[in-house]
Amino acid sequence: MDEDTRVDMFERLGLPRRFSVDLEVLEREYLARSRSLHPDFHQLGAASEQAASLELSAALNEAYSTLKNPFRRAEYLLQVEGGPVASAVKNIPVEFLEEMLELRMEIAELERDSPEAAEMEKKMQVRCKALLEQVGQQFGLTDATRLLAIRKLLNATKYVENLLHDLRAL
Amino acid sequence: MPYSDKVLEHYNHPRNVGSFSPSDLNVGTGLVGAPECGDVLKLQILVNPSTGMIEDAKFKTFGCGSAIASSSLATEWLKGKTIDEAMDIKNTAIVEELALPPVKVHCSVLAEDAIKAAIKNFQDKQVSKSAKQSERAELVGAAS
Numbered sequence: 599m600d601e602d603t604r605v606d607m608f609e610r611l612g613l614p615r616r617f618s619v620d621l622e623v624l625e626r627e628y629l630a631r632s633r634s635l636h637p638d639f640h641q642l643g644a645a646s647e648q649a650a651s652l653e654l655s656a657a658l659n660e661a662y663s664t665l666k667n668p669f670r671r672a673e674y675l676l677q678v679e680g681g682p683v684a685s686a687v688k689n690i691p692v693e694f695l696e697e698m699l700e701l702r703m704e705i706a707e708l709e710r711d712s713p714e715a716a717e718m719e720k721k722m723q724v725r726c727k728a729l730l731e732q733v734g735q736q737f738g739l740t741d742a743t744r745l746l747a748i749r750k751l752l753n754a755t756k757y758v759e760n761l762l763h764d765l766r767a768l
Numbered sequence: 769m770p771y772s773d774k775v776l777e778h779y780n781h782p783r784n785v786g787s788f789s790p791s792d793l794n795v796g797t798g799l800v801g802a803p804e805c806g807d808v809l810k811l812q813i814l815v816n817p818s819t820g821m822i823e824d825a826k827f828k829t830f831g832c833g834s835a836i837a838s839s840s841l842a843t844e845w846l847k848g849k850t851i852d853e854a855m856d857i858k859n860t861a862i863v864e865e866l867a868l869p870p871v872k873v874h875c876s877v878l879a880e881d882a883i884k885a886a887i888k889n890f891q892d893k894q895v896s897k898s899a900k901q902s903e904r905a906e907l908v909g910a911a912s
Binding site: 683684685687688690692695696698699702703753756757759760 | 799800801802803804805806808810828830874
């Protein structure tokens with residue numbers, strides 16, 4: 599049981615440990631596994647069996663929601679591969695910070711549901727996607743600097759994600 | 769986690785929001801980021817070059833309530849201090865004043881980093897200014 603809670607998230611869903619994930623397969627594997635683990639199926643079992651199924655079920659849900667989101671999936675994979683944590687890479691280019699601050703000011707001026715807000719959201723989504731595509735390419739490489747490169751890309755992605763979050767909270 | 773009254777007060781009424789022209793030689797600009805949460809903080813000081821006194825301070829931030837409160841408080845503390853006194857502002861004092869919880873300590877670190885970066889930027893500008901002045905003096909000297 600203890601051993602089982604330490605299984606990595608990809609394994610928990612029967613997927614190969616890599617960045618690229620087929621979302622349909624993820625969905626299918628998740629549904630099949632969650633059905634067999636559902637606490638309702640274990641109601642008549644011993645208390646320990648019920649507790650175990652509850653725990654496994656929670657771990658499965660966590661794995662599913664993490665792997666479904668490409669940003670969170672990349673963060674998780676980087677952690678599993680022993681990459682640096684976000685705060686370890688402090689030297690963000692000043693131009694980038696400047697740009698993020700400018701965009702933030704622009705977004706604060708936008709009106710909810712306006713065409714300008716929709717356009718900005720689309721632009722930020724495209725940017726996020728492009729960053730995550732680069733992350734995917736880096737994960738496919740084998741050179742030693744890739745983990746640091748991925749960390750930098752993910753840190754930049756975090757900023758863009760925050761802008762998207764702000765846009766949705768207008 | 770609820771914010772302390774002091775954080776809320778600064779968050780609702782942030783002091784000294786705005787900016788100075790970064791090209792002004794008497795302005796020091798610090799631009800820093802906290803990648804773990806995607807925060808950005810730009811903090812600027814306006815220094816009187818003859819007294820070394822910080823006459824005014826402004827900030828712009830993109831971050832959570834604690835980041836805004838930490839920056840707002842930092843600008844308040846900076847005004848009227850000398851550069852040397854400003855170098856001594858510690859993030860722990862910000863944590864204490866705002867009663868920041870452990871998960872928000874990095875917001876105060878961001879504010880301290882921004883103060884240091886702004887001072888460094890001001891000092892770098894002064895060095896290049898005096899270098900230019902002595903260069904000019906040499907040119908004048910050579911010409912006469």
